[in-house]
Amino acid sequence: MTVTERKWWKDGVVYQIYPASFKDSNGDGVGDLNGILSELDYIRSIGVDTIWICPMYDSPQVDMGYDIRDYEKVYPPYGTNEDMEHLIAETHARGMRIVLDLVVNHTSDQHAWFQESRSSKDSPKRDWYIWRPARYIDGKRHPPNNWLGNFGGSVWQWDEHTEEYYLHLFCPEQPDLNWENPITRQAIYKSAMEFWLERGVDGFRVDTVNMYSKGDMADAPVTDPGSEWQFAGLQYCNGPRMAEFLGEMNEVLARYDAMTVGECPNTPDMKRVVQYVSAKEKQLNMVFQFDVVDIGQGPYKFQTTPKNYTLPSFKSAVARTQSLLRLSPDAWTTVFLENHDQSRSITRFTSDAPPHRVAGGKLLALMMCALSGTLFIYQGQELGMTNFPESWDMSEYKDVDSSNYYQMVDQRSGGDAGKLADAKRSLQHLARDHARVPMSWSTARYNGFSPAESTVEPWMRPLEDAEVCNAEQQVADKGSVLAFWKKMLAVRREYNDLLVHGEFDDLDNADEELFVFSKTWKGKRALAVCNFTEKVRKLEVPEGVRNSKREMLVSSVGGDDEAELGAWEGRVYLLS
Incomplete structure (x- = not known):
């Protein structure tokens, strides 16, 4: 593949849909596939060309569908397989593509494979999952290692029936598949991938993509002396057989020209990330790194105080993800601030106070659209939806x-x-709950998420701010966050080389209030200036570009005062 080759997914804008919370078409309080179908024209009008649908597979919903009972069947409250095939066809009919979540590190404990695996130690599928005998210390039974699960507690669950432990990096109801078994891998490709590729899906967002090869499963170092269980992400991510497993998976995907974007946590070594996304390595097209969205989190995510980070650390995180394009000419990157696992970006990174939330939403839209890589927007982000209020109880x-x-x-x-x-x-x-509340479509009952005549409350409480933030109102309002997203995506398309493919440089990392960066493509240059404060700031252009002639391309608040930036204002200039 040459450096200049433009695959469709490179210039794409992906809109992520969380089915349970997008739109309820039948009044049962849960979003569904026909709800998505009814809003495809709305999604397309934003300037999006691909939709990504979170797990819509049959599931007990212990972890909101990331515990899959049957890869080949739609979760009944969302609809039927026929509804899914209709949605694929209607998406394609609008010139858009559709990608699904691929969750193959683990299944539900109710999946037929696991039911067989746990039935006896002699089951032909016993080795499809990861079973280990207990460790005995002073005559007392202990799990095989000290690993901490992603949702707390041990990653090992004792099974009385066969008197062994099975591994689950997430909930006990999400047993990990054994990727070391070649028969298991072939079954995964056939059931979870080919089944849907044959029905026309254009690719996958690959869940927990770097956890398939678990290494030697030795104890993790003790980093929390007060706990029996220790953080082990660096042990079970990026194991020795990852390249082999992904290469094999890629052979299946290549037959369909399918796109992949992998979820890639616990990978601080950028050389390792490059291996995953370099075209010649034939593993993944791109990955989600978590440098930016992990800013301000504690060692155990929630053990922190809100806004516990500095702007320079945020800028450094952006620079790390952008650096992939420099590190390898055939690598690719992604741009995102929200997804189903993150709280709302306005609340986290700007201000959701009433006077500032619209400006904050526009500032982040401008910044994201000026960064290189494939752009991902999460449902409601285009409206500037925010976290639910502190007044809501547990x-x-x-x-x-x-x-x-x-x-x-x-x-x-x-x-x-x-x-x-x-x-x-x-x-x-x-x-994560803040991203999962129902979409605010209008000021009708249930914020337009469910039909007004429905007698069933939505599965999660709708926000109380639909009066100031809903899709129907924003479609008609030229000053809305939605209108600005449409404008910025149009600018991004027009200056595609520079904004999507250009090289990123942070021009003043130390500034605690302004994020100023340049984009360069074959002699062309752009400058982005973002004021991450609620006060007016003097426009200070770094020395390296001070003598360039500036032409303002766009301002997030419509400002044109060359001397000053408004509160939460962002601008993009062309330089000559």
């Missing part, structure tokens, strides 16, 4: 990650009111 937090953390703090602190208030404060800032 009963509104439905996510297993949130409830497990709160329970852990409760148990460890003996119910200490101050520590529980701190826990809720960090959840109010970082919990």
